[in-house]
Amino acid sequence: MLAQNKKNIYIINFNPNDFFDLTLEALENLRTSDLIISTRKLDKKFKSNLNKINRMFEINTELSKNKMIFKKYLISKLDIFNSISYLHLGDFNITETFFDDKVLEKHGIKVEVKLGILSIVNLLNKQNQLLTNRNKNSSISFFNYLDTKQILSIIEKNNFEKLLIKTTKTSLMKNFLEKLKKTKNQKYGYQLFSETKKLNTKDLSIKDFGIENLFILIEKNEKI
Numbered sequence: 001m002l003a004q005n006k007k008n009i010y011i012i013n014f015n016p017n018d019f020f021d022l023t024l025e026a027l028e029n030l031r032t033s034d035l036i037i038s039t040r041k042l043d044k045k046f047k048s049n050l051n052k053i054n055r056m057f058e059i060n061t062e063l064s065k066n067k068m069i070f071k072k073y074l075i076s077k078l079d080i081f082n083s084i085s086y087l088h089l090g091d092f093n094i095t096e097t098f099f100d101d102k103v104l105e106k107h108g109i110k111v112e113v114k115l116g117i118l119s120i121v122n123l124l125n126k127q128n129q130l131l132t133n134r135n136k137n138s139s140i141s142f143f144n145y146l147d148t149k150q151i152l153s154i155i156e157k158n159n160f161e162k163l164l165i166k167t168t169k170t171s172l173m174k175n176f177l178e179k180l181k182k183t184k185n186q187k188y189g190y191q192l193f194s195e196t197k198k199l200n201t202k203d204l205s206i207k208d209f210g211i212e213n214l215f216i217l218i219e220k221n222e223k224i
Helices: 024-032 044-053 061-065 067-077 101-107 119-126 148-156 170-180 201-205
Strands: 007-014 035-038 057-059 083-089 109-114 140-143 162-167 188-193 214-220
Touching: 007 024, 024 044, 024 083, 024 109, 035 067, 061 067, 067 083, 101 109, 140 148, 148 162, 148 170, 162 170, 170 201, 170 214, 188 201
Parallel strands: 007 083, 007 109, 035 057, 035 083, 140 162
Antiparallel strands: 162 214, 188 214
């Protein structure tokens, strides 16, 4: 068993090609961690900037091939270190059972998911879909889940500039789009995205779609 002092694993979603996408909270965790582990290759500039705040990091792409081996590897590192930051590509599903609770309790390990970046924001920026417009004084509302009744009510009242909504359920998104077509307020445009690319409505009908996170960006008064 590990020593009785608390052991911490921080899971931080990140973009391996841009260090400056990281949030201040993520940077602070990386700075203070005893060890940083990435299973993805990092851009040279990313590694250089990471090295400036914490030289204790390792990159092991082999670990990404087997989740069970990776979990055991992380726990084994806590024999030596008290805190480890794991750089995770894209959004981490917080509902996923990453470790067995009994294992965590036995070893005195606490796992925390930290917001590194919003992958969808990074994607939209690359496509020049700026989420805010200072010239128009526009604003955006983020929804981490798709509540059809709530969102349709906001649209009906025309009480929004931009809405960015996330769901993990393709069927829910399809149902929402059907109801969206029937709203009285049709002064809006929308686009669909996964974490990595723009989608169209036909993609939602593909069998074994295989997209973990879906996003819809709705903007008032102009087609987008």
